Amino acid sequence: MTATLPVLYSFRRCPYAMRARLALxxxxxxxxxxxxxxxxxxxxxxxxxxxxxxxxxxLPNGEVIDESLDIMRWALVQNDPDGWLxxxxxxxxxxxxxxNDGAFKHALDRYKYPNRxxxxxxxxxxxxxxxxxxxxxxxxxxxxxxxxxxxxxGPKPSLADMATLPFVRQFAHTDAAWFAAQRWPxxxxxxARFEASALFESVMGKHMPWQPAI
Numbered sequence: 001m002t003a004t005l006p007v008l009y010s011f012r013r014c015p016y017a018m019r020a021r022l023a024l025x026x027x028x029x030x031x032x033x034x035x036x037x038x039x040x041x042x043x044x045x046x047x048x049x050x051x052x053x054x055x056x057x058x059l060p061n062g063e064v065i066d067e068s069l070d071i072m073r074w075a076l077v078q079n080d081p082d083g084w085l086x087x088x089x090x091x092x093x094x095x096x097x098x099x100n101d102g103a104f105k106h107a108l109d110r111y112k113y114p115n116r117x118x119x120x121x122x123x124x125x126x127x128x129x130x131x132x133x134x135x136x137x138x139x140x141x142x143x144x145x146x147x148x149x150x151x152x153x154g155p156k157p158s159l160a161d162m163a164t165l166p167f168v169r170q171f172a173h174t175d176a177a178w179f180a181a182q183r184w185p186x187x188x189x190x191x192a193r194f195e196a197s198a199l200f201e202s203v204m205g206k207h208m209p210w211q212p213a214i
Contacts, residue, residue, distance in 0.1 A: 006031040008071075009045045009056040011038060012206065015166035016068040020055040021203035022162050023072035027079040031057075034210035042210060069097060069163060076159065087151070087158030096152070099139060100164045107136035108167060112174045133178075136171055140187060143168070147186035150193075165194045 008024065008031050010017040024031055036045060036054055049056045049066040057065040057074070065071050076085050087093075110117050114129035121128030143164070146152050152160045168191055172179040180188065194200055 007058045009034050009036050009054050011036050011054045014054055015170050017055040018166040019163050020068045020071040023075040025203050027075040035207040037209035084159040088153030093160040096160045097163045100167055104136055104139040107132045108171050111136055144184045144187045147190055
């Protein structure tokens with residue numbers, strides 16, 4: 001049977017999948033959400049995208065979009081009621097997002113999961129994690145300096161805010177007390193608004209792993 005709605009393969013806690021869901025939700029587009037068990041990925045996901053990581057969006061015409069930022073931009077090109085794409089220069093926003101997805105994410109992974117990088121840490125996971133936290137914190141301090149008017153590009157959320165906040169959230173929850181103690185009042189307030197928003201709540205519902213109909 002041919003799908004009549006876009007199908008999104010997602011994983012609730014994945015920040016890449018989270019930002020894809022945020023854009024799809026704010027666009028108002030209807031889509032079918034398929035929550036994925038990372039231990040038992042469905043054949044549909046593996047067939048659609050060789051890299052087999054979420055998020056993956058399969059359009060009704062068979063086109064596959066398997067990069068989270070591309071999913072965001074696709075959804076917002078269809079409908080962008082809150083003006084996320086127009087809040088600032090698209091090129092500048094994409095450059096900022098590239099910093100999030102590059103050096104910051106590299107340090108974040110090693111801060112949050114130091115035991116996965118024992119070869120890099122030389123066996124001292126704790127010191128390694130703290131060093132990576134400092135690297136990530138340097139990038140976050142740059143966000144703090146930009147948040148002079150509530151959000152990164154002014155008084156309203158932008159593509160850059162919604163593409164980066166799921167990762168800021170992951171960093172903050174790794175050691176919530178440490179994050180709260182930093183002199184980042186604008187970043188902390190931005191994250192708090194994000195987590196308290198109806199939009200965030202709407203994409204964070206829990207779902208059982210999707211299974212194909214028998």
